[in-house]
Each structure stands twice: as C-alpha cells, then as structure tokens.
Amino acid sequence: MLIIMSCCTATLFVSSLFFVAREAKVLYRDQQEYLVSLADMIGRNSAAALVFNDLKTAEETIRPLTQKDNVLAVYIVNKDGRLFARYQSAAQAHPALPLELLPDWASPDQVNQAVQQVTREEYTSSFLSGYASVVRPIRMDDEQVGTVVIHANARGFLNSLRYNILVALGFMGVTFLVFCLFSARLQLMISAPLLGLLAAMKEISAGKNFALRVTKPCDDEIGLLYDGFNHMLHEIEERDQILRQRQAHLQQLAHYDPLTRLPNRTLFYDRLAQALFHAERARETVAVIFIDLDHFKDINDTLGHRTGDLLLIEVAGRLATVVRSCDTVARLGGDEFTIFCQNVANEENATVVAQKLVALFATPFRLGASEIRVTASVGVTLYPHDGRTVDELLMNADIAMYHAKGCGKNVFALFDKKMNEHASERVTFLADLRQAVELEQFVLHYQPKVDLLTGKVTSVEALVRWMHPRLGMLAPDRFIRLAEEGGMIAELTEWVMRTACLQAKAWQEADLAPVRVAVNLSPFHFQRQDVKQSVCAVLGETGLDPSLLEIEITESALMQNDEYTCRVLSELREMGVTISVDDFGTGYSSLSYLHRFPINTLKIDRTFILNMTKSSEDQAIVTAIIAMAKSLKMQIVAEGVESVEQLETLKDQGCHEIQGFLVSRPVNAERVARFFTDEDHLQAHGAAAQAVPGETAHHLVNGGS
Structure with missing residues (x-):
C-alpha cells in the first residue's frame, strides 16, 4: 500500500506541477503581451517627440496611462541614454523600481545599467518582486530613436497563479483521498486472501495436519496461488502418508x-x-524360557530352506497358543525362540508351561502334503531366583536349554547354578581344544576289520584320541x-586323514601286508x-595309493548336498578310494540314495548288533540290511561285535566283515600292525589273546567299552 500511495502521490505532484507551470506560463505570456502592446503604442506615439x-x-x-490602476511606472529613454520622460504612480505601493531612484539628469551609464x-x-520580477516589466525599443523609419520601459502591477497574475495552485492542491487532495480509498480496497482484495493463506499455513505447520485445504476466494492470480497451495498440500499429504507407511514398515522390521x-x-x-x-x-x-528345535539344520539341508521357513511359521503359531x-513369544534368530x-x-x-511347550511338538507338523516331525529342547530360568538382568536370564535359559x-x-530343563559351572x-574345554588343534595334541588308534570267511584283517579304522x-x-x-x-x-579331520595315510604308507614301506586305512570324513567337508x-x-603329499584309503561318511552327510556329494564320491571312487557309509540304520536309510550314490560298503550301527541276540x-x-546290501552288491561290516554269539549269528546271515572288541580294541599303530598276518584272527582264544595281551577274553567280551 505504501508503494502504491507513493507512486500515486509522485504522479499527482508531477502532473499538477506540470499543469500549474503551464498555466503560469500562459498567464505570464498574456500579461507580457498586454504590456508589450502598451509599450509599442507608447513608442509609436512618442517617436516624433523624441526626434x-x-x-x-x-x-x-x-x-x-495614469488612468490605468495597474501601471506603476513608464520611462522613455532617448537614444543618448538619458531619461526623456517618466510617469510614476503615487497611488499604489510598490517596491523600489530600478529607474525610480534615478534623477532626470542621471548619466547615460546609470540609465543603461538600470535598463x-x-x-x-x-x-523573475513578476514572481519575486510583485511587478511585471517590459523594455521595448522606439523606432522611426527602422531607426531606434529611444527605449520605453513599463512597470505594471503583477497582482492579477499572481492571484490567478495562486488560484491555480490552490485548485491543483485541492485536486491533489481529493485525488489522494480517492487513491487512499482505492488502495485500501485493493489491499483488502490482495492482502486479505494472502493473510488468510498465511493463517492456514501457520495452522498446518502447528498441527501437521496436511489434510486441510483452503477455499479459493477468486479465480484470478490469487485464486491460482490458492490452487497451487492446495496442490502442494495434496502432494505433501501423499508423501507424508508414504513416509508414515515406510516408518511403520521400518518399525516393523526393527522390532x-x-x-x-x-x-x-x-x-x-x-x-x-x-x-x-x-x-x-x-x-x-x-519365567524366561529358551526353545531350540532339534535337528532343524537337517530339515533345512534335506527338505530345503523354504520348508524350514514354513516349519518355523507353524512353530511360532503353536507357541503363541500356550x-x-x-x-x-519372540524369535531370536534361526530356530531359537x-x-x-x-x-x-x-x-x-x-514347569507346567515348559511341559506344555514340549508337548506341542508331539503332533507332527503338516506342511502341504508332507508331515514333518520335529522336537524341541527347552530351558527355563526364573527371576529373581536365577538372575536379575535381561542378559543374565537369557544366558541362564540358554545354558538350561543346552543341558536339555x-x-x-x-525335554525341558530348569536352570541350576551347577549348569553355569558346566558351561x-x-x-x-573349547579353548583347550583350539590350542590342541594348533599344537597337534592328538594321536591315532586303529581298530581292525576282519573278514568273516578268512579271519584276515582287510582294513583298519583310524580313531582319534586327544592327549589332554x-x-x-x-x-x-x-x-x-x-x-x-x-x-x-x-582342520582336525584333515590332520587325521594325513596322519593315517602317512601311517599306511609307513606300513607299506615296512613290507607289511597292504591294508586299507579308513578315515571318518566330517559332514562339514561336504558343506565346504x-x-x-x-x-x-x-x-599327493603322502604318496599313498588311493586303493589303500577308505572314506567313511554318515547318512546325514550324504543328504546335505546330494548333487555335489554324489559327484565327488563318484570321482573319488574312480580314483580307487573306497566309500563306506558309517552307522547305517540310524539315519534316513533310504534305498533311493543307496542306489544313486557310489557306495562300496555299509557299516551296520553297533546299537543293532549289541541287541540283536536279545531283540527280534x-x-x-x-537281516534286512544284510539282504539289501547284498542285492546292491555292497560289502557289509558289522560294528561293535563283542561276543562269539554275535559273530556266529552274523556269519550265518552272510555278513562280510566285523569290527569290535571281540577282535581288538582301538590300539596304537605298533600294536595293530601285529594283525597284518595271514592267520585267522577269529579263533576264540587267539582273538582274546591278540586283542589286549594280559587280559582275559571274558573281559574283552563283557567289559569293553
């Protein structure tokens, strides 16, 4: 509004000044034309008198001229520069005129200076001194014979000029008032909507309510501004909603x-x-409870991680019902809840809660068309009896779970302080074991496998011992x-395999009968x-013939990565390495993988051998394992044979080899080398004598472990 009023005032002032100046010029010109005409008339009439x-x-x-009330003075100067005639009005007060004070005998120089x-x-005299002046030459026959000077009162000119100025000022005042009213109205038209928009902005900023909208007051530029503001609010509202959704999603992911x-x-x-x-x-x-699924890794490895994920979802649903x-109920990661x-x-x-949790897993989990049975180990600890902090309670519950x-x-286990000592x-113990691996504080013992038909040793199994x-x-x-x-x-498995192969090479160089050495290969090698x-x-390092090396693996190792396992076992078998499945019967025992994998030998787990004379x-x-292996043209080795009765039963059923305390305990390399002969090591007394010299056969059969 200040800008508008300043512009209007400046415009009015310049315009009024222009018109007042123009009117003053017109008035002055009229006044001067009158005086010039008067001076010319006097000059014509007085030219002859001057001559x-x-x-x-x-x-x-x-x-x-004395009859004219506006004429103040008239002077006629001859061509010699002297005052020839004069008239001065005594009736009107006027300021001192330049020629008024000169006497009639004034010198030409004085007269000329005054003229x-x-x-x-x-x-300027009309504006500053209050009188108008005009100086005109008097000519006769184109020759200047004198000069006439007229002074007239400028009151009429000044009054007219003053009137014009007052009119201009009045016009400016009225126009300024109109401009003020117009500016106030214009301000309401422009600033009121803007102030309303500003108020809405403050309200939205204070309340963060981007769903508010402002009502458009008109369809002009301000209306477009309102439309733009509402569109901006719409964009901000959408982005705010997206941001809130993402924050909620991040909160969900974080917790x-x-x-x-x-x-x-x-x-x-x-x-x-x-x-x-x-x-x-x-x-x-x-009560803080720690739950870990048993053998969950085997499910992931055999049935796939997708099945494992579905199982975890089902387990979470069951836990929530208790x-x-x-x-x-929370999931810490993996299969830990x-x-x-x-x-x-x-x-x-x-205890009641823990029993309910264990009982949840009695019912198999149905995942699609499959049924999966899984169990869980549960550890329980109590606040404040067992601990007072979150970390302490979770650690104690974890210890109790491992105890279970x-x-x-x-099963479930309640935390006991003795468990902490055990942990x-x-x-x-784990630190000692790590140091033992670095310092190679291990020795190998060997247990022979004997052919049931000939009684001769066919191979020896390398078994590691830790010299703590x-x-x-x-x-x-x-x-x-x-x-x-x-x-x-x-690392431990590689050390065992290297040491056993070096020993087998040493036996070979000692001109002993060639005997295979069997090494248990860890499933972790197949994962790597x-x-x-x-x-x-x-x-390559030991120089041992591949035919003198036997690899023993478990059923779970076969199933972890069957494609890779099948390929690498085939390549090893082609090299001449013997492939055996250890502890057969305790794992999956599937005919499909027995048919697909390049297996030479099945070793029947010792638990079946120990109880076969007592349990039908x-x-x-x-009997089924032996029959199946024969149909697949595989060698059969029975582990854990400790009695002659077991020996005779296995022999009758067509088992190929046995391994157990009936023949020998695991002994060092020097003592096991005594078995590398052509004699029959299955003779009752001979087996007892050669197993552990100095001990009775009765002790070997019934007291071994």
Whole structure:
C-alpha cells in the first residue's frame, strides 16, 4: 500500500506541477503581451517627440496611462541614454523600481545599467518582486530613436497563479483521498486472501495436519496461488502418508521378525526389561524360557530352506497358543525362540508351561502334503531366583536349554547354578581344544576289520584320541561334537586323514601286508565342498595309493548336498578310494540314495548288533540290511561285535566283515600292525589273546567299552 500511495502521490505532484507551470506560463505570456502592446503604442506615439525633443508631447503621450490602476511606472529613454520622460504612480505601493531612484539628469551609464537590470529581471520580477516589466525599443523609419520601459502591477497574475495552485492542491487532495480509498480496497482484495493463506499455513505447520485445504476466494492470480497451495498440500499429504507407511514398515522390521511376525531380539529385550521392572516393584516372579528345535539344520539341508521357513511359521503359531496375552513369544534368530511369562507363582507353574511347550511338538507338523516331525529342547530360568538382568536370564535359559539337549533332547530343563559351572568348563574345554588343534595334541588308534570267511584283517579304522595335558587321553565322544560347534572339525579331520595315510604308507614301506586305512570324513567337508581337493592333497603329499584309503561318511552327510556329494564320491571312487557309509540304520536309510550314490560298503550301527541276540526287532533290521546290501552288491561290516554269539549269528546271515572288541580294541599303530598276518584272527582264544595281551577274553567280551 505504501508503494502504491507513493507512486500515486509522485504522479499527482508531477502532473499538477506540470499543469500549474503551464498555466503560469500562459498567464505570464498574456500579461507580457498586454504590456508589450502598451509599450509599442507608447513608442509609436512618442517617436516624433523624441526626434524633435518635444518633452511636452511625450508627456501627453504617457499621461493616459495614469488612468490605468495597474501601471506603476513608464520611462522613455532617448537614444543618448538619458531619461526623456517618466510617469510614476503615487497611488499604489510598490517596491523600489530600478529607474525610480534615478534623477532626470542621471548619466547615460546609470540609465543603461538600470535598463539592463530591468531587462535581466524581466521574467523573475513578476514572481519575486510583485511587478511585471517590459523594455521595448522606439523606432522611426527602422531607426531606434529611444527605449520605453513599463512597470505594471503583477497582482492579477499572481492571484490567478495562486488560484491555480490552490485548485491543483485541492485536486491533489481529493485525488489522494480517492487513491487512499482505492488502495485500501485493493489491499483488502490482495492482502486479505494472502493473510488468510498465511493463517492456514501457520495452522498446518502447528498441527501437521496436511489434510486441510483452503477455499479459493477468486479465480484470478490469487485464486491460482490458492490452487497451487492446495496442490502442494495434496502432494505433501501423499508423501507424508508414504513416509508414515515406510516408518511403520521400518518399525516393523526393527522390532518384529519378518518371517514369523513375532517380536525380534530387540523388542523382546525391551519388553522383558519392562516386565522385570514391574516384577521388582510388585515382588513377582518371571519365567524366561529358551526353545531350540532339534535337528532343524537337517530339515533345512534335506527338505530345503523354504520348508524350514514354513516349519518355523507353524512353530511360532503353536507357541503363541500356550502363553497368555500378557506374555511374549519372540524369535531370536534361526530356530531359537524365547518366551517370558509374567507373574509366575512358583517353579511348579514354570514347569507346567515348559511341559506344555514340549508337548506341542508331539503332533507332527503338516506342511502341504508332507508331515514333518520335529522336537524341541527347552530351558527355563526364573527371576529373581536365577538372575536379575535381561542378559543374565537369557544366558541362564540358554545354558538350561543346552543341558536339555545334552540329556537327550525333546525335554525341558530348569536352570541350576551347577549348569553355569558346566558351561564355564565347556568354554575352557573349547579353548583347550583350539590350542590342541594348533599344537597337534592328538594321536591315532586303529581298530581292525576282519573278514568273516578268512579271519584276515582287510582294513583298519583310524580313531582319534586327544592327549589332554590335564585330563589325560580323551575319547572322540568327549570332543568331536565340540570341535564341530567350534568350527575346528575340518582342520582336525584333515590332520587325521594325513596322519593315517602317512601311517599306511609307513606300513607299506615296512613290507607289511597292504591294508586299507579308513578315515571318518566330517559332514562339514561336504558343506565346504572341498572334499576332493582335501583327499587329493593328502594323497599327493603322502604318496599313498588311493586303493589303500577308505572314506567313511554318515547318512546325514550324504543328504546335505546330494548333487555335489554324489559327484565327488563318484570321482573319488574312480580314483580307487573306497566309500563306506558309517552307522547305517540310524539315519534316513533310504534305498533311493543307496542306489544313486557310489557306495562300496555299509557299516551296520553297533546299537543293532549289541541287541540283536536279545531283540527280534533288531535281529530283523540286521537281516534286512544284510539282504539289501547284498542285492546292491555292497560289502557289509558289522560294528561293535563283542561276543562269539554275535559273530556266529552274523556269519550265518552272510555278513562280510566285523569290527569290535571281540577282535581288538582301538590300539596304537605298533600294536595293530601285529594283525597284518595271514592267520585267522577269529579263533576264540587267539582273538582274546591278540586283542589286549594280559587280559582275559571274558573281559574283552563283557567289559569293553
């Protein structure tokens, strides 16, 4: 508005100034034309008087001017520059005129200076001095014979000019007032909608409500601005909704497991911390439960990760049916689930919950057309009895769960402080094992396999022992699983294979009968997919004939990556390496993989051999395995043979080889070399004598382990 008013004022002032100046010029020109005409008339009438120096005639010429009230003075100057005649009005007050003070005898120079002064002030005198002046030459026959000077009162001119200025000022005032009213109206038309838009912006900014819209006041440029503002709000609202959805999605990802939709580790920790805080104030007990599925990795490896994911979803659904709404079920990762139950009255109530959790897995899981049976190991710990922090309780529940796994799985275990001590011992034992791998604190013992028809040793199985510096010699069942969990089994297996091959090469160089050495190959080698490289490297390093190496693998190793396993076993068999399946009958025992894989030998698990003379079921299983292997043209080895009765039964059923304490315990390389002869090692007394010199056959059969 200030800009508009300033522009209007400047325009009015310039316009009024122009018109006032123009009117002043017109008035001044009229005044001067009047005086010029008057001066010309006097000059014509007084020219002859000047020529003839007739003063009386000159005075008579100017006397009529005395009748004009606006004429102040008239002067006639001759050509010599002297005042010839004059008239001065005594009736009107006027300022001092340049020629008024000059006497009649004034010198020509004085007169000329005064005339020049009048000429110079001819234009300004009307505005500044209040009188108008004009100087005109008097001519006669084109010759200047004198000069006439007239001074007239400029009151009329000034009054007219003053009137015009007042009219211009009045016009400017009225116009300025109109402009003020117009500007105020224009301001309302422009600023009011803008102020409304500003108010809406502040409201939206304060409330973050981007769904608000402003009503368009008109269809001009301001209306377009409103449309643009509403469109911008629409865009912001859509982006805000997308941002909120993404934030909700990120919140979901940050706090919930994407597969099972259960709370994840982060949210579980937060909820459990709040539950413990509440339990501390209310003096309540909280049960923290750790659940781990048994053999879940085998399901992933054999049936695929997609099936494993579906199974986890089903398990999550079942777990949610056991707990109350105030409790929380979470998935920590993999096949590990955790639960905390608030306000558990006592240990018995926690036990009831754990029993229900174990019972959930009694019913098989139906995934599409398949039924999958899986069990779980459950660990339970209580707040505040077993621990007071989230980390401590979860660690204790984890320890209890591992204790349950060690007790045979598919059970639950309540945390006991002794378990913590056992866990600490396990960590120490694992550190000792890692150091033992680095320092090669292991030795190999060998157990012979004997042909049932000839009684001769066909091969020996290399069995590793750990010479622990503090605990003495440890059997494989004390450290093999720990080596697998600690990721050291691959190094240990390669050491066993290299050492056994070096020993077999040494026997060969000692001119002993050629006997194969069997090495148990870890399933982890098949996961790393470097089986052939490892075997070839060892054979190349030791120089052993591949026909003197036998690889023993478990059924689970065959099923982990059947394509790769089938290919690499075929390549090893083509090299001359013997392939055996160890502990047959305890795993999948599928005819399909026996048919597809290049297997030379099946080793019947010792559990069936030990009970076959007492259990008809085990007897039937052994008979079926032998018949199946024969139909597939495979060698049969019975493990764990400890009695002559077992020996005779296996011989009657057509078993090819046996291995067990009846022949020999696992012994060192020097002692097992005594079996590399052509004699029959199955003679009852001979077997007893050669197994462990100095001990009775009765002890070998009934007291061995």
